[in-house]
Amino acid sequence: MSLTLSFLGAAGTVTGSKYLVENGSDRIFIDCGLFQGYKALRLRNWAQLAVDPRSIKAVVLTYAHLDHSGYLPLLAKNGFRGPIFCSEATLELCGILLPDSGHLQEKDAEYANRHGFSKHKPALPLYTEDDAQRVLKQFEPIHFDEPRGLPGGGIIVLRRMGHILGAASVDLAWEGRRLVFSGDMGRYGDDLMVDPVAVDGADYLVVESTYGDRLHERSDPGEALADVVVRTIHRGGTVLIPAFAVGRAQSVLFHLERLKSAGRLPALLPIFLDSPMAIDASEIFCRNPLDHRLSPQQCHAFASGVRYVRDSEDSKTLTASQMAKVIISASGMATGGRILHHLKHYGPDSRNTILFTGYQAGGTRGAAIVAGAQSVKIHGAYVPIRAEVRNLEMLSAHADRGEILRWLKGFERPPKMTFVTHGEPAASDALRHRVEEELHWAATVPDHGEKVELT
Numbered sequence: 001m002s003l004t005l006s007f008l009g010a011a012g013t014v015t016g017s018k019y020l021v022e023n024g025s026d027r028i029f030i031d032c033g034l035f036q037g038y039k040a041l042r043l044r045n046w047a048q049l050a051v052d053p054r055s056i057k058a059v060v061l062t063y064a065h066l067d068h069s070g071y072l073p074l075l076a077k078n079g080f081r082g083p084i085f086c087s088e089a090t091l092e093l094c095g096i097l098l099p100d101s102g103h104l105q106e107k108d109a110e111y112a113n114r115h116g117f118s119k120h121k122p123a124l125p126l127y128t129e130d131d132a133q134r135v136l137k138q139f140e141p142i143h144f145d146e147p148r149g150l151p152g153g154g155i156i157v158l159r160r161m162g163h164i165l166g167a168a169s170v171d172l173a174w175e176g177r178r179l180v181f182s183g184d185m186g187r188y189g190d191d192l193m194v195d196p197v198a199v200d201g202a203d204y205l206v207v208e209s210t211y212g213d214r215l216h217e218r219s220d221p222g223e224a225l226a227d228v229v230v231r232t233i234h235r236g237g238t239v240l241i242p243a244f245a246v247g248r249a250q251s252v253l254f255h256l257e258r259l260k261s262a263g264r265l266p267a268l269l270p271i272f273l274d275s276p277m278a279i280d281a282s283e284i285f286c287r288n289p290l291d292h293r294l295s296p297q298q299c300h301a302f303a304s305g306v307r308y309v310r311d312s313e314d315s316k317t318l319t320a321s322q323m324a325k326v327i328i329s330a331s332g333m334a335t336g337g338r339i340l341h342h343l344k345h346y347g348p349d350s351r352n353t354i355l356f357t358g359y360q361a362g363g364t365r366g367a368a369i370v371a372g373a374q375s376v377k378i379h380g381a382y383v384p385i386r387a388e389v390r391n392l393e394m395l396s397a398h399a400d401r402g403e404i405l406r407w408l409k410g411f412e413r414p415p416k417m418t419f420v421t422h423g424e425p426a427a428s429d430a431l432r433h434r435v436e437e438e439l440h441w442a443a444t445v446p447d448h449g450e451k452v453e454l455t
């Protein structure tokens with residue numbers, strides 16, 4: 001039998017992660033994410049998949065964010081009936097993320113129809129909240145570091161990758177070959193998350209390259225955060241932080257609490273986590289102690305120093321309030337969710353700050369704002385951006401180039417081929433170059449849709 005690997009996403013982009021491994025008629029997916037950002041990418045979510053979803057035997061997820069999991073409800077809607085393997089925390093997070101994604105898509109379609117700004121009549125959601133609830137029944141959580149057999153004969157092992165709760169690399173042994181997928185890599189020495197676990201080898205390696213061309217600033221993220229917050233509240237402004245309720249939100253909360261107890265920030269400065277899933281998310285964090293470095297006390301302490309805003313009416317009240325404050329709200333790249341209402345309100349006022357804490361994929365509102373856009377389109381209208389804009393990438397959950405290379409150096413022998421994916425073209429190519437020059441490994445940046453024979 002011949003084993004093949006096809007790149008159906010995350011090639012030339014950081015989104016849409018979807019790798020197809022085929023052994024004759026046995027097919028599995030590693031990740032099954034949504035494309036986000038540029039319209040040309042988003043349209044791929046609507047295009048017919050290269051293979052019949054009914055022919056997929058299983059899906060393995062590296063982690064929960066939508067660019068890795070968000071296509072699953074559609075895959076199942078179109079006939080996929082197999083198991084979805086992932087870590088326990090990934091299942092818990094998908095349990096709130098996927099229904100929320102379906103809900104937002106229904107809302108967006110409804111909004112577009114009501115205000116008539118969609119070119120499609122009527123505008124339809126890609127999938128619904130019900131579709132998302134249904135696919136959750138196909139999830140089978142597995143333990144880290146324990147081999148698990150797949151339908152079709154492959155065996156997988158998940159290893160911790162830091163990044164966010166539940167994030168894993170996938171080690172797949174099939175037909176005498178060993179394939180390793182890095183998933184999204186976390187940082188070494190992060191204040192919250194554990195270090196990426198080393199892998200000793202692979203015949204074929206698929207590695208992410210979000211920051212393949214960059215090194216993060218080494219300055220203290222807490223200090224950088226304090227500067228921005230103090231400056232903004234002295235102007236009487238609000239600090240608006242786009243971030244998903246699980247992931248960087250906890251890291252930002254952790255730093256803010258630490259700054260408050262050190263007297264660097266006013267003890268009474270209100271901090272809001274505005275997300276319908278905020279409470280669930282913090283509970284999931286406290287329930288998965290092996291995925292992060294915090295003690296149960298620390299975990300509950302930072303989770304209690306924040307005011308949770310669940311209800312959408314309360315969220316609107318918060319938008320209207322004049323007091324100086326910090327608001328954390330999803331989504332992290334301002335592609336949807338409650339952050340949009342806050343951006344409409346706070347973006348035009350120069351007293352406020354919009355503070356990003358991680359990678360902004362090309363074509364997203366986040367990328368446009370960070371690049372200095374004078375205005376962004378929200379719900380069909382242009383909103384001027386006069387607020388101060390900062391991106392503290394040292395708060396990013398993604399490994400930088402040095403950290404990716406450090407993980408690769410854990411390999412005891414070079415893979416036959418290293419496929420560099422999950423990056424904008426310049427970042428992927430820069431990492432490919434480093435892998436060839438520094439490690440003397442064979443490396444390539446695959447094209448979207450490319451299929452390779454794994455000999």
Ligand SMILES: [Zn+2]
Pocket residue numbers: 014017065067068184422
């Ligand atoms: Zn990703």
